[in-house]
Amino acid sequence: MHSIFLKYFDEVARQRSIRKAALVLNVSSTSVNRKILKIEEELGASLFDRTPEGVELTAVGGILLEHCRRVLHEFDRTRVLIDDMRDLRTGHLNIITVDSVAIGSLPRAINEFSKVYPDISISVTTAQPEDVVDAVAMGDADIGIAFTFTSHPDVRILSEKSAPFGALVRPDHPLSGWPSVTVEDLAGYRLIRTIDARGRNSIIDQAMSTLVTPLSTYVFTNTLFLAKEMILSNHGIGLYTKIGFYDEVQRGELSFIPLIQATLGNVRVGVMASASAAIGPAKRLMCDIISREMGSMRLDS
Amino acid sequence: MHSIFLKYFDEVARQRSIRKAALVLNVSSTSVNRKILKIEEELGASLFDRTPEGVELTAVGGILLEHCRRVLHEFDRTRVLIDDMRDLRTGHLNIITVDSVAIGSLPRAINEFSKVYPDISISVTTAQPEDVVDAVAMGDADIGIAFTFTSHPDVRILSEKSAPFGALVRPDHPLSGWPSVTVEDLAGYRLIRTIDARGRNSIIDQAMSTLVTPLSTYVFTNTLFLAKEMILSNHGIGLYTKIGFYDEVQRGELSFIPLIQATLGNVRVGVMASASAAIGPAKRLMCDIISREMGSMRLDS
DNA sequence: CACGGTGGTGCAAATTTCGCACCACCCCAT
């Protein structure tokens, strides 16, 4: 918005050299030189004394530089204010989450949020837990919801909750109604479980590989709808957190039995944001709503 | 120096219309419109709400307008400061004066002034008294020196002094040594007097036309050198103020006898400047020196 | 004296800005 001269002038004063400033600014020195000469002509005063080593500010140049720097600084502040005002009214939130949350609690959270900010658009991407963390750390997503096994220096956990994996079965299944199950209890059944698309760093694969009693997986799917159909068709036992099937369990269509296991039984799910990004009012509200939604869910029985 | 956008934006906000602002700014409405649209895109926010009647500032627009107006105002002040700093070092003074002063006191005043401001150039224009006043009022001259019969709303009298007309004669002239003369005393002599080049509003012509005893003029000239030669050649009596012949009178080459007459005997000469123009340090000093030079002159005997 | 730095300029290419002609919409009077 402001004349490019302000930036050029500032840099030349800083570098004490037209050619050095041009290098920093990544433009030709003639462009910088001509801008300064033009303003000197407009003002009828020299901004710099030319020396063989470069340029030195004159008294007039010092006065003008002070003005230019003040203008640039005030514009930066104005810009931040405008950015805040703009984002308060409209804008976009990028949410990346494990898919169970996308189904389980996010729809209600978005409904509540949109009553306050109807013009803010939201995108929801489902991804594997470690991809969620990476996206948040890099600033590619505003909010992430995923398991929180390890901390990440660039990720801030805003809230978290225990969300153990468990067995999801039809209500008439022999395991239905158990207060909990162990891996051994699942040995005689085929499993339906989520898949890590890239097959690496999967907490479930890692956990599964440490089991003394191997479990057999019949269906791999991160499509929870498909998983539900398979469970209801008695193709196996679902091995998921309760989050993605919360409504079905509430309605009695499915039963959830928490898994007692060192890793899978001690999973926590958290709401996270980038450690370096500011949290504006809209983002803050969305996180609060998601945290509250998840906080109200009974996920361990 | 600053982006033209600032000016356009300010005016659109003032006029509440792109087309009206364009008229005021004397540019096409598309130019103004595109500047605003471009900045709105840069900022990612609307500056105006568009209505069928024109445009209304948005909250963001109000914030930015405040910034723009502050920048423009601060630049104006910076510019004035720079102008003062520049003019302190170099510059130009336009002086317009009646020619007697150009010869009498101005040379010494300029000599003294140039010791302080060697780089300020000076132009001296001689003119009839009313032309001096007009030039100063219009700002065409920085300093004027002339008779001050009437006041002018656009002219400020910085200092003035009594400078009556009188008879200038050779030292051996019969009138030499008289303390004063009346019009009647001059009746038997031919006059050498200044001429109003345009022949209108001349104080001398007006004064002469009211005399009961008509005086005969032999030579009309505003060239004081020629007047002096005519006086010394006994072609007549000079009818001038003492200013232009001060050195000659001091040296005894000519005698000055003040005229006792209602108009010509009560003339005052003043140093004047435009009432609306600022008086910078250089201009102030020049006025002071001229006033001091003229103040030290004994003009009434 | 040569080299490596600086600021500064002529000129043509590249880019931006501007204005004309026009479109679409709105409001108001008839």
Add this chain to the structure above:
DNA sequence: ATGGGGTGGTGCGAAATTTGCACCACCGTG
């Protein structure tokens, strides 16, 4: 319902401005 008079906004070509290349002139240093 229609026409007139206003508004903001756009496509396009001309005009103006900006940019960078190639080069000049000067200065300080080894």
